[in-house]
Amino acid sequence: WVPDLVAKAIPLTEGIDPLSMLTNEGKNAKMMSEGLPADRISIENGSIITNCKRWPLIIDPQLQGIKWLREKEKHRELVVIQLTQNQWLRKMETAIVNGHVVIVENIGEEIDATLDPVLARAVYRKGSSASLYLKFSGEEVQYEPSFFMYLQTKLSNPHYKPEIAAQCTLINFIATESGLEDQLLQKAVNKEQPELEKQKQELVLAFQKFKIDLVELEDQLLERLANAPDDILSDVPLIESLEETKMKATDIAVSVKKNQETEIVINNTRELYRPVAAEGAMLYFLLTTLCAIDHMYRYSLDSFVTFFFASIDRATPAEKQADRVLNLRESLRITVFTWVSRGLFESHKLIFLSQLTFNLMKRGILGEEVRIADTYMQFLLRGPKKTGSPDTDANPIEWLPNAQWYSIQALAVMEEFNKMPQDLKEASSRFREWYNHVTPESEKLPLDWAGLDRTPFLKLLVVRCLRPDRMTSAVSEFIRHVLPNGSMYCDCDSSLNSTQVMDNSYLDSTPTTPLYFILSPGADVVAGLDKLAIKYGFERGVSYHNVSMGQGQDVFAMDRLEVAHRNGHWVILNNIHLMPRWLITLEKKLDEFALEGSHKNFRLFLTSDPSNAIPIGVLNRCIKLTNEPPSGLKANLKRAFVSFPKEYIEEAEGKVKSILFGLCHFHAVMMERKMYGPLGFNMMYPFSLGDLRDSAICLTNYLENSAGGKIPWADLKYIFGEIMYGGHIVNDFDRLLANTYLDFYMRDELLDEMEMFPFVGDEKGPSFMSLAPSSYDKYLEHIETELKSDSPLAFGLHPNAEIDFRTTQSENLFRTLMELQPRDAAAGDAASSPMEIARTALEMIMGRIGEKKFEVDDITRSLEEIGPYQNVFLQECDAINVLLQEISRSLNELQLGFLGELTMSDAMESVQEALFLDRVPKTWEKLAFPSMRALGGWLLNLEQRLTQLDEWTQNPSDIPRVTWLSGMINPQSFLTAIMQVTAQKCQLELDKLVIQTDVIKRKSSEVDAPSRDGAYIHGLFLMGARWDSNNTTVDKSFPKEMFCAMPVVNCKAIQADKLDLKGSYLCPCYKTEFRGPTYVFSAQLKTKSPPARWVLAGVALIMDVPVV
Incomplete structure (x- = not known):
C-alpha cells in the first residue's frame, strides 16, 4: 500500500515501515533468540502475535510457529492441549482459573463449540465483585485476566467461519521460500563447514545480545531521566550513569564494527552454498503443491530436512568448492526426487518430474540456453486456443x-513460427512423412525446422500442435535431454523390483518415520514385508506384528505398538483408512513416542487406500510408497495364471487347463482394458483375482459334474459373465462387452489352439494363440515368448484407440501442470497475470454472448398449435435462457469484483479461476449441456446452439429440415417427440414404439425438405469405426482418424416388435466422449462384419467431439 500512497501523492514519512510500530531491533533479537526464523515474514508474524489483543490463530503446517511459541512461553505456566485428547476440558478450565497460557494445537476447520465463550471472551462480573467469570462447559468458572490462548492448525489452507475470523487474529506462519532458503543455507554450511557456521551463529548471538543490551541501556537511561530532579546537574548518579552508558555504547559500537568485518568474510564463504539452499527451498515448495493432485501427497519440512541432510552425505566429494556445490545440488535433486516419486502413482510421476524440470528452467539453473519465455510455457500448458472457422481458416492440407x-495457425502467431503454415503447405509430403512416424518426437522436422533439435523446448510446441498423442513421450525425451543425468529421473527405480524398493526405503526410515504404503487394487504389500522381515531377522508373531484394522482392533493395535516401541519390534497396521477417527489417537501416540525416544529397531508400517480422511499429521511424518500391480496384458495374464498353485494346474485334466487359461486371458483383458478409459468401459469396476479364483472353483465343480460329457459353455458363460464378473457391472453396454468376450473365448476351439486376439484375421499385426493342454511351465513360457504386444488389437479395439488413450494422458498431464502453477506468479508482464487473463476472457464472453434471451412467452403466443416438436424447442429456449442468465449474472458480479465494488466471494474466485484455466465454471456446467471442451470451444458450441434456436424462432410452427440433435440440451426429448407424433398420427401406444434409424447418403446442406415419416438429424460422429457412405455400412477406421462425421440420419418411430436388427449393429449414442451417464439412445447401423466386432471395438456415436 505504500506505493499506492506515493502514487496518490498522500504525504507520508519517508522510509516508513509499519513493522517499526510493533517492534524494534531489541525485540526482534529476543524473538530470534527464542527460535523464531530470521526472515521478514516470520518477524512480522512474531510481532503481530506479541501485540495482538485477540486470540492468535496460527496457520502453521511446517510447525515453525509452535516451536517458537513453546520456547517463548516456557518461563510461564504453559498448557498444551489437543481438542481430541481426553480431559482437555478439565485442563482448559484449570488454565482459565489460574491464568495460565494455553496452546490449542492441531485444530481443524471446525472448532469445538465448548470453546465459543472463551473465543468470544464472554466474561462478566457478579454484583460488586471485582472478579471476572465465564460460562465454560455448562458451568460458571472464575476467569483470571492473565489467561491467554493460542490456537494452531497444521492445515495449509483452512477456511474458518466469519465469527472465528472476527474473534481471532489469523496469522499465516507458512514458511516463505526466501525464509526457508536462509534456514537451509545454515543447515548446509553447518553440515559442510561446522566451524564456519559455529562462528556465524556466535556472531548472530553476539549481535542479538548487543541489540538487547543497547535497548536495556536506553530504557534505563530514559527511566532515570524521567525521574530526575529539576536540577539534573546536581544528580551525580545520573551523570555517572550517562557516562557509563556512553562508554558501553561505544564499546558495543566497536565490537559491532569488528564483528561486522568478520561477518563479511564468513558470509562470503557461506554464500557459495546458497545455490544448494535455493534449490532446496524450491524443491520443498514444489512438494507442497502435490497435495492438489492427491490428498495423500503430504510432506513435512522435518521430513524434507532429513533427506536434505541425506543428500549432502551422498554427494560426491570434490577438491574445488564450486564442483562440490554442483555435486550437492545434483545429489539433493535426485535424492528428493527418488524419495517423493516412490510414493507417487505411476500416472503422477511425470507430472512431478515435469514440474521439477520446468521450475529449474525458469530459474536458469539448467543454463540460459534452455531458459524459456513464459509465453512459450503458457502455450505448452494451456494448449493452442485457436478453434478456427471453416469459412476463413479452411484447412488446405x-x-x-x-x-x-x-x-499450427495458433502457433504461427509467435514470431519464430510465422512461416510454419506456409511451409506445411509447400512441403506437405515431407511433413506427412514426419507426422506418420511412430515416434515423431525423436525425428528431425523437415526443412529448416530440423534446427529445432537445438532448441528442444520449441520442438515440443510443434509436437503439441501436430501430434498431441505423443506428448507424454516427447516430454520424457525432453527431460532426458535437458536435465543433467535425465535418464536417472525418467528411469528411477526401473532396475529394482518392489521388494528392493521397499528395502531401500526401509533404510531411510527411523523409529519416528513410518513407512506408509498407498494401496492399489491387486497390490500385495504384506508378502513383500514378510520377506523383508525375514531378511532382517524379525519373526512373525514374535517380533513382527501384523494387525488388520477394523472394528474393535484399536485396543489390540495400540497394545502391539507399545510392545514394539519398547522392545524394538516391527508393527504393520493394515487398512488404516477403515478407522479414520482412531488415527488422531495414533498421531498423538506417535508424538509421544518421538518425545520419549523409541527402541532403535522399532519400525511402524501403515497401509491404506487413498483417502481424504487420513490426518495430515500422519501423512507428513511418513515415507510413502505406492505398490501398483504390473501393467500390460502380459503382466496381467502372467499374474492371473501364477495365482493358481502349480500342483493345481499340473493335476487338472486337459480341458480344465485350456478353459482356465482362457479364463485367465479374459481376466487379463478385463483388467487391462480399463486403461483405455471410457472407450474401454463406461465405468471403472473393481475386478480382482478373487473373481478369477471363484470362477475357477465353479469351472472345476461344473466339469466334475459333467462326467466327461459335453462342456456346458452356456452355463459357464452365464456364471462368469453375469455373476462372478457381471456382479460388479452395472452398465448394460459393459455387461454386453463382457459377455461378448466370453462368447469369443469360451468355445470348443479353446481346447486346441485358437487365436486369442479378437477379429485380427484381416490385420497384418500381432497374434496370440491359446496353447493345447500343457504343463504349468510350458504355459508360462508360452505367455513370456508369444505374447509380445500390448496393441489395442489384443482387446478387439482399433489401433487408433492408442492415440485416444495417449492424447487423454497428455491432456491430463498439461491440465494438472496448469493447475499447479502459482497464481501469484507474474507471467512476464501484467497482461499475462491470472487476473488479467480472467478479465480478458470475461470481456470476450460478455462481448460475444451479451444479454441474449429468447422471449418464450412471445413465441408461444405466436403459435396457433403447439405440437410435440414445438414443446421440445420451447423447453430448449427455456433451458438456454436459464444458462444465459447465470452466465450474465456471474460475469457481471465478477466484473464488479475486479473494479473493487464488490468483495470477492468464494464463488467469484471460482469463476475467475475457471476463466484463467480456460474451463467452464462449475455454476455454468450445472445448468448447461454435458461437454468435455475447454471454455473457448464450449463458447463456440454455445453460439452454434443459439444460432439453431434463433433460426427456429423465425418460423416456430415448423421444425428444421434437419435438426442438429447434438445442439440440444435434452436430445432425448426430441426423439420422444418423434414417437409422440407417430403415436398420435397412427393411433399407436407410445410405450410400444422405438426409434429406428436409417443413414441416408446426403449431407444436411443437401436436404431440402423435412422427413415425411420422422425427422432428419445430423451432428453425430462415429468413434471406433467409420461410416462407409458408398456401401452404407460400418467399416474399420482409417489410421489416425478418431471420429467420422455421419451423414444425415432419418429417425422414425416404429413398433418395437417390428424392429429388424439382422445385419445391424445396435450402436449406443452418447452426448460426449465421457460416455457412461451421457447415453441418449441406440441407433441401428448396417454392418457386414459381425456386430460383436464393433462391440469389442467400443464403437459408439458421439454428439459433441473436439474439432475434427
Whole structure:
C-alpha cells in the first residue's frame, strides 16, 4: 500500500515501515533468540502475535510457529492441549482459573463449540465483585485476566467461519521460500563447514545480545531521566550513569564494527552454498503443491530436512568448492526426487518430474540456453486456443486433421513460427512423412525446422500442435535431454523390483518415520514385508506384528505398538483408512513416542487406500510408497495364471487347463482394458483375482459334474459373465462387452489352439494363440515368448484407440501442470497475470454472448398449435435462457469484483479461476449441456446452439429440415417427440414404439425438405469405426482418424416388435466422449462384419467431439 500512497501523492514519512510500530531491533533479537526464523515474514508474524489483543490463530503446517511459541512461553505456566485428547476440558478450565497460557494445537476447520465463550471472551462480573467469570462447559468458572490462548492448525489452507475470523487474529506462519532458503543455507554450511557456521551463529548471538543490551541501556537511561530532579546537574548518579552508558555504547559500537568485518568474510564463504539452499527451498515448495493432485501427497519440512541432510552425505566429494556445490545440488535433486516419486502413482510421476524440470528452467539453473519465455510455457500448458472457422481458416492440407491445422495457425502467431503454415503447405509430403512416424518426437522436422533439435523446448510446441498423442513421450525425451543425468529421473527405480524398493526405503526410515504404503487394487504389500522381515531377522508373531484394522482392533493395535516401541519390534497396521477417527489417537501416540525416544529397531508400517480422511499429521511424518500391480496384458495374464498353485494346474485334466487359461486371458483383458478409459468401459469396476479364483472353483465343480460329457459353455458363460464378473457391472453396454468376450473365448476351439486376439484375421499385426493342454511351465513360457504386444488389437479395439488413450494422458498431464502453477506468479508482464487473463476472457464472453434471451412467452403466443416438436424447442429456449442468465449474472458480479465494488466471494474466485484455466465454471456446467471442451470451444458450441434456436424462432410452427440433435440440451426429448407424433398420427401406444434409424447418403446442406415419416438429424460422429457412405455400412477406421462425421440420419418411430436388427449393429449414442451417464439412445447401423466386432471395438456415436 505504500506505493499506492506515493502514487496518490498522500504525504507520508519517508522510509516508513509499519513493522517499526510493533517492534524494534531489541525485540526482534529476543524473538530470534527464542527460535523464531530470521526472515521478514516470520518477524512480522512474531510481532503481530506479541501485540495482538485477540486470540492468535496460527496457520502453521511446517510447525515453525509452535516451536517458537513453546520456547517463548516456557518461563510461564504453559498448557498444551489437543481438542481430541481426553480431559482437555478439565485442563482448559484449570488454565482459565489460574491464568495460565494455553496452546490449542492441531485444530481443524471446525472448532469445538465448548470453546465459543472463551473465543468470544464472554466474561462478566457478579454484583460488586471485582472478579471476572465465564460460562465454560455448562458451568460458571472464575476467569483470571492473565489467561491467554493460542490456537494452531497444521492445515495449509483452512477456511474458518466469519465469527472465528472476527474473534481471532489469523496469522499465516507458512514458511516463505526466501525464509526457508536462509534456514537451509545454515543447515548446509553447518553440515559442510561446522566451524564456519559455529562462528556465524556466535556472531548472530553476539549481535542479538548487543541489540538487547543497547535497548536495556536506553530504557534505563530514559527511566532515570524521567525521574530526575529539576536540577539534573546536581544528580551525580545520573551523570555517572550517562557516562557509563556512553562508554558501553561505544564499546558495543566497536565490537559491532569488528564483528561486522568478520561477518563479511564468513558470509562470503557461506554464500557459495546458497545455490544448494535455493534449490532446496524450491524443491520443498514444489512438494507442497502435490497435495492438489492427491490428498495423500503430504510432506513435512522435518521430513524434507532429513533427506536434505541425506543428500549432502551422498554427494560426491570434490577438491574445488564450486564442483562440490554442483555435486550437492545434483545429489539433493535426485535424492528428493527418488524419495517423493516412490510414493507417487505411476500416472503422477511425470507430472512431478515435469514440474521439477520446468521450475529449474525458469530459474536458469539448467543454463540460459534452455531458459524459456513464459509465453512459450503458457502455450505448452494451456494448449493452442485457436478453434478456427471453416469459412476463413479452411484447412488446405488433406491429410492433416482440422484440429491440428488450427493449432499450427495458433502457433504461427509467435514470431519464430510465422512461416510454419506456409511451409506445411509447400512441403506437405515431407511433413506427412514426419507426422506418420511412430515416434515423431525423436525425428528431425523437415526443412529448416530440423534446427529445432537445438532448441528442444520449441520442438515440443510443434509436437503439441501436430501430434498431441505423443506428448507424454516427447516430454520424457525432453527431460532426458535437458536435465543433467535425465535418464536417472525418467528411469528411477526401473532396475529394482518392489521388494528392493521397499528395502531401500526401509533404510531411510527411523523409529519416528513410518513407512506408509498407498494401496492399489491387486497390490500385495504384506508378502513383500514378510520377506523383508525375514531378511532382517524379525519373526512373525514374535517380533513382527501384523494387525488388520477394523472394528474393535484399536485396543489390540495400540497394545502391539507399545510392545514394539519398547522392545524394538516391527508393527504393520493394515487398512488404516477403515478407522479414520482412531488415527488422531495414533498421531498423538506417535508424538509421544518421538518425545520419549523409541527402541532403535522399532519400525511402524501403515497401509491404506487413498483417502481424504487420513490426518495430515500422519501423512507428513511418513515415507510413502505406492505398490501398483504390473501393467500390460502380459503382466496381467502372467499374474492371473501364477495365482493358481502349480500342483493345481499340473493335476487338472486337459480341458480344465485350456478353459482356465482362457479364463485367465479374459481376466487379463478385463483388467487391462480399463486403461483405455471410457472407450474401454463406461465405468471403472473393481475386478480382482478373487473373481478369477471363484470362477475357477465353479469351472472345476461344473466339469466334475459333467462326467466327461459335453462342456456346458452356456452355463459357464452365464456364471462368469453375469455373476462372478457381471456382479460388479452395472452398465448394460459393459455387461454386453463382457459377455461378448466370453462368447469369443469360451468355445470348443479353446481346447486346441485358437487365436486369442479378437477379429485380427484381416490385420497384418500381432497374434496370440491359446496353447493345447500343457504343463504349468510350458504355459508360462508360452505367455513370456508369444505374447509380445500390448496393441489395442489384443482387446478387439482399433489401433487408433492408442492415440485416444495417449492424447487423454497428455491432456491430463498439461491440465494438472496448469493447475499447479502459482497464481501469484507474474507471467512476464501484467497482461499475462491470472487476473488479467480472467478479465480478458470475461470481456470476450460478455462481448460475444451479451444479454441474449429468447422471449418464450412471445413465441408461444405466436403459435396457433403447439405440437410435440414445438414443446421440445420451447423447453430448449427455456433451458438456454436459464444458462444465459447465470452466465450474465456471474460475469457481471465478477466484473464488479475486479473494479473493487464488490468483495470477492468464494464463488467469484471460482469463476475467475475457471476463466484463467480456460474451463467452464462449475455454476455454468450445472445448468448447461454435458461437454468435455475447454471454455473457448464450449463458447463456440454455445453460439452454434443459439444460432439453431434463433433460426427456429423465425418460423416456430415448423421444425428444421434437419435438426442438429447434438445442439440440444435434452436430445432425448426430441426423439420422444418423434414417437409422440407417430403415436398420435397412427393411433399407436407410445410405450410400444422405438426409434429406428436409417443413414441416408446426403449431407444436411443437401436436404431440402423435412422427413415425411420422422425427422432428419445430423451432428453425430462415429468413434471406433467409420461410416462407409458408398456401401452404407460400418467399416474399420482409417489410421489416425478418431471420429467420422455421419451423414444425415432419418429417425422414425416404429413398433418395437417390428424392429429388424439382422445385419445391424445396435450402436449406443452418447452426448460426449465421457460416455457412461451421457447415453441418449441406440441407433441401428448396417454392418457386414459381425456386430460383436464393433462391440469389442467400443464403437459408439458421439454428439459433441473436439474439432475434427
